[in-house]
Amino acid sequence: MSIVSAFARRYPSTARYLGSWLARLSDVCDGVYTVILSEFIADGSRSPLRLLEREVTLAVQYCPNFAALVAEKDPLPTDCDQANRSVLDKLAEVHAIVGLHRLGFGDIVFSGRPDFTASKDGNEYGIEVKRLGPSTGIRSDLYDERGGSVETGLFIGKASSNGKLPKALSHGLKGAIAEKALQLSKSRPQGNGIIWISLGRDYIPASKYETFGMPGYARGMRRTVEQSLNEAMATPLLRFDDREVDYRSTAFVILSTGADQDEKVGNWPQLG
Numbered sequence: 001m002s003i004v005s006a007f008a009r010r011y012p013s014t015a016r017y018l019g020s021w022l023a024r025l026s027d028v029c030d031g032v033y034t035v036i037l038s039e040f041i042a043d044g045s046r047s048p049l050r051l052l053e054r055e056v057t058l059a060v061q062y063c064p065n066f067a068a069l070v071a072e073k074d075p076l077p078t079d080c081d082q083a084n085r086s087v088l089d090k091l092a093e094v095h096a097i098v099g100l101h102r103l104g105f106g107d108i109v110f111s112g113r114p115d116f117t118a119s120k121d122g123n124e125y126g127i128e129v130k131r132l133g134p135s136t137g138i139r140s141d142l143y144d145e146r147g148g149s150v151e152t153g154l155f156i157g158k159a160s161s162n163g164k165l166p167k168a169l170s171h172g173l174k175g176a177i178a179e180k181a182l183q184l185s186k187s188r189p190q191g192n193g194i195i196w197i198s199l200g201r202d203y204i205p206a207s208k209y210e211t212f213g214m215p216g217y218a219r220g221m222r223r224t225v226e227q228s229l230n231e232a233m234a235t236p237l238l239r240f241d242d243r244e245v246d247y248r249s250t251a252f253v254i255l256s257t258g259a260d261q262d263e264k265v266g267n268w269p270q271l272g
Helices: 003-010 014-028 036-044 047-060 064-072 080-102 163-186 216-222 222-232
Strands: 108-109 116-120 125-132 145-147 156-158 193-197 236-239 241-246 248-255 262-266
Touching: 003 014, 003 036, 014 036, 014 047, 014 064, 014 080, 036 047, 047 080, 064 080, 080 108, 080 116, 080 125, 080 193, 080 248, 125 163, 163 193, 163 222, 163 236, 163 241, 163 248, 193 236, 222 248, 222 262
Parallel strands: 125 193, 193 248
Antiparallel strands: 108 116, 116 125, 145 156, 236 241, 248 262
16 A cells, blocks of 8 residues: 555545645655655654644635645645645645634635635735745844754754844744735735735644744744734835835734644734
């Protein structure tokens, strides 16, 4: 029995709707880390996979053209690393569907540009989704003290709410907000936009594709996350790709620290 077939017996909804991705990953990532499938091989009953199964089932119900979300990245790239990243980006969108519904949004439709449209209280919104992945520079400098290395598996890092972590997180959020606000200004010039930001771990703990340690710290330091989000939105003009972006055309930022956590909604200053 192939690994994809064995997975399908345990997680039928995930296999049914994401099956083309799983088959591609199995082909292009032979013998190396593979998103979803490596988690299944390590422990087929892991709670992240059960959560993914449940939320895929819900997302299909809440987003009637869910198949279009999958089709946008079907087939996946032939490079394993790129394929893994593509699936993780798409899993952020899957969770965004479920999270938006939990926050009271309806009529959720995958539209590509922007990623989704949805309605709430008689208003229609355009939604862009951004997953924060690994990076260099300010956003990767999280630790006040560190020793060892990730490569050897003997890494020890100390971060605090009064140290480098808030600055790193705020820097990443500013970049994500500016990038997606620029996209929304083109697709939704009339406003009513939402930027959904995932801190990088929606279901699968794929450390290679995350800002190292960020998801765990973001969960444990709720006040730090709130402070970083408020700081990121403290000024109306943010820089992206050497351009100043006025994000005020966007109505809300929604920050997801993980599929097992409640989202944080950051109202824009002019709407507060």
